[in-house]
């Protein structure tokens with residue numbers, strides 16, 4: 001009876017981290033697994049904003065008065081007009097210390113829009129560049145060209161952005177060592193504060209995977225992808241973009257606070273269709289359908305009151321997997337406090353082997369994966385915690 005009571009009346013602490021999902025795109029990229037739909041009807045856009053505002057109100061009891069991070073992701077949030085953004089931003093307390101990021105498709109952000117974003121308090125731009133070669137972009141089915149990236153980057157600087165991320169995809173079919181080096185050199189020349197580099201994933205049921213199965217598209221060998229990643233990583237680090245997480249590089253002090261909160265197992269609320277949230281051990285996902293999400297918003301469903309706490313074993317695995325992604329490692333103290341446990345004792349049997357061959361290191365209260373072994377991250381982490 002007691003547990004039922006707690007489940008019904010549970011209300012978590014307030015979070016200072018909010019993610020907002022805008023699921024519309026110019027067109028659907030054939031490799032994409034995110035929830036996104038082509039935006040071809042302005043009335044849908046307006047209704048979506050109206051419901052986002054309602055959902056923010058629904059979650060008001062658990063959103064802090066002052067935010068540390070606010071992240072507009074997608075989809076393509078740069079399709080949002082500044083007037084809609086202004087209405088959303090007016091719902092939150094943000095100040096100069098709040099990291100406010102918006103993901104931008106290079107083809108959908110002109111100078112006027114970027115200036116408005118900056119004036120509204122957005123201070124970080126994440127440009128979905130992916131590659132600086134039009135051939136790669138065509139293969140990926142992207143709606144932008146290399147020229148759009150340069151223009152968007154230059155306009156972002158003109159608009160006053162001092163914190164810019166560029167995305168890079170590695171493992172694009174047909175990619176060569178020369179094209180990888182070309183891409184990383186273009187990044188070095190532009191000198192962004194942050195780079196996210198990801199190996200292309202072939203998700204089930206995407207047009208890319210179907211082509212792969214039919215044999216009309218060829219995936220690079222896994223070893224080649226890793227070799228390309230290491231090549232890029234080395235060049236970025238030589239130029240002051242330090243790897244602070246498996247896939248992320250930044251200049252000093254420019255790590256993504258939004259992402260760091262996730263890897264540090266911090267609470268956050270995700271708003272919008274398909275957005276994920278994590279609060280005090282409870283994880284939930286909003287409906288992955290705009291109509292179903294409308295229904296949940298109008299009926300005032302809030303994940304923290306509807307979802308059960310995740311079992312402890314799963315939470316422990318998530319904590320370790322997320323923490324070890326960072327080059328600084330996972331805080332052993334935080335683990336022990338969170339789970340009222342002794343991590344080094346709990347995993348002693350598994351860790352001894354990895355300590356002795358220096359795959360895993362315990363330094364200054366942090367458990368770190370040797371960066372040279374990041375390429376086999378999944379194997380090592382699974383072995384330790386499963």
Ligand code: SF4
Nearest residue numbers: 025028029032074075
């Ligand atoms: S722009 Fe991004 S979210 Fe939209 S379809 Fe392409 S990869 Fe997916």
